[in-house]
Amino acid sequence: MRRRSYGVAGLGASIAVTADGRDEWIEARETLHAHGSVLVHGRLPDWRPQAADNETLSTAVGGGRTGRRQLAHAAARERRAASHLLLGHAVAVALCTDVAEIELTRGPTGRPAVRGCDQIDISLSHTADLLLVGLTTRGLIGVDAEPADRRLRAAGLERRVCTVRERGDLDALPPRERASGLLRLWTLKESYTKAIGQGQRFPFDAFGFGPEGEPVRVHRPDGTPATGSEWSFRSDIRYVHGVAFRMSAAVRDVGLGRTTDIDVATTLDAGIVSTVQEALDGWE
């Protein structure tokens, strides 16, 4: 097994997983238990849902109107289904339960959650053929991934998503590193705002991050640090089947210390349950 390095809040590099893998899921579970957070990623072909979802796919593209829009729509739906499958699998492993028992839900802002199980917070990102999932028992998590060669600069986003300070930092980079630098900032901002359940509703130019090489912290627009040890971040480039991806993650520790046991089966306190049961028997 590779040795991974973990930051203060234990955000190690993402672990590659498949649906029929075993060792990597054991590693993922152990990582979550030891460090309170874990990132896992899979490839779309490995997590494409079987028969049942192929039907939905064929319905979407069927009817003889296989226009580009329908195809794109079907592809997006397939990616969502695969993400859902991976997310469900990851949650089931983390909570030591059967995937069929789990209800994944989305909050009003689209943030995913496990219905009834707040021992874990989850986040999901999908791009191209990559699915990235973050899990934490510390509080809040947000993850984001993009193909490492994606050019946001060309799309003119920089002015809208960066603080003046960040733009200065980017300009100070050698020209060929600027696109990568911007992508790093973008995915960190996505991770942070996804962790707080807001996504791009939180204005991206209202906060920033320092340049690569410094400890990652949220900065105010003037470049002064705005978050302390309660937040931890990670951003790196990983190769997945020969393709480079920028993967970023943000975790907020809510400060209640560690809950090491998060299994569904052990959630209900035996003492409470038997006392409630005794009381109910008294009302029969």
Place this chain on the structure above:
Amino acid sequence: MSGARHAPARSRADLVEALLGDPTAPGNPAGHPALLAADRAGVVPAEAEALLDQAGMGAEFVPRELGGRFDSPEALVRVLRPVFRRDAALGMGYGLSSFLAASGVWLSGSAEQRSWLGRLLLDGSRVSVAHHETAHTNDVLRGSLSVGRGVGDLFVTGNKPVVDNLRRADGLVLFCRTGERQDDAAQSALLLDPRRLPADRYRVTAPSTVGPSGPRAYFHAGARFDACPAPPGALLGPPGGGMATALRSWHISRALTASLAVPTVDASLHATVLAGGTHRAGDVGTTRPEQRYVASTLAGAFVDLLVYDSLALVATRALQLAPTEAGIHSAAVKSLLPRILPRTMYDMATILGAGFHAVDGTAVVFRKRLGDLSLLSLGHADTAACQATIIPQLKRLARDSWFTRDEAPAELFVPGARMPPFHFGELAVASGGESLSATLLAVAVALPGRGPVPRTLRTLTDRMIVELSALRDGVLGLPSSVPGEPVGARWFALAERYALVLAAAAVLGVWRQQHGGDDAFLADPAWPTAALHRIGRLLGVGDVELPRECSSRVHQEVLARFADGRHYDLYGARLTGHPR
């Protein structure tokens, strides 16, 4: 507040509000600068506490028959809301935690124990409590104690790393596993005078570093017992009865904590409205949120507060009006805290934008309140304890209560309305019955259906009834759990859905009782419609569109209450020092 003994809760609350003064006024010992300075230094805000001492706040925690002013959980909520509005850590550390510790004594103590503790609290003492460690514990709740019998004495052993207020506590309530059985249900409760415990057997342990930053001054100590002798008279209630006492006291603590989380968010909404109307110098060059976005976000936050406050009100009043059912409501509202209120805070943060991370007092207070919500919620460990109260009752509820019971009494839903006297003794551990969900059905029958808002309210109410029906099928369809055997994840999903349905029932009940009342806004169907829409989204109901006038009516009230300097809770009282 001398002479306030028999004053109604509202005037006592107004007195506390006035006493604590304008939180933004420079030099105010209970103002934000002083409270933040204490927080940064990790110390108790002594001057603010002294103000509360002078007002004889301790009497609020002591039942009337023992010489205090406590006569109703709802009244205590009203008196403490002004404190929590300024600082939840102060509210919890100064007062609520002492009351919650004492509630075990008010529930199960002998006349002598009650009168001893009553005198302590009337004199301004603190009382601490160490509960047993429940499943899925965290660092704040970790650690267990056990008690065994020796010759003539009881002996306590164990380590509890975090006990609120322990260093200055004059009374100590312990929940201990009884030595004879290795069964977590076999607990005995004790009431001790920590000042009289032998130094070689009882130790206050080193400051702990756990806990969100706000309350750390109150978390500064733990307790270690090493076969520490305690007199047999220290037993609180019968031997082995500790778990029942703890569970009944948790009904109270969950309802009160939920109710007292409301002012934290309420005060943040005020700060956000203020910030939404101005743009800060530090924001130069950043995107301004669109006015329409600001309006809908403020309205959404206010609706969240009203949803949460409705269920919190019902849970608090149920302690008095439906004491055999109250455990369900209080566990439901408390389990929803981490699901609803932190998101409300972050929704508001999007309006603050760069202001959310700013260095000025308002932003620091806003961020501190986010941490304080963690303190109040206690995270998953407490949700799990709430679920352990609800889940074993679901089968019985589905069979005997849902769609069969009569609706809950009307007074349950009226903020501040008179109630019969509160009796601790009437609180039941669990009864497997509940009438709040029946209110959903009763309101649905009488709903007017004309106009887009009432029509939508009707549709959403019907959806909630469909949800309750699906819940019943879901619960009855699951195999009965075998005592001692774990339950599957589906039970937890059902418990969360049920809590959300109860929130919808509480909203409808509160709204209906406002008909013909003085508050035109609370009587308007706009807010319950927006509230059920929001609850519906949490339940996955995504196909009902909210008429635009709902959001605009709620937003109008957000601005009106701001202009009038009124709270954003169901009481809507006036606050001190608000810029007019």
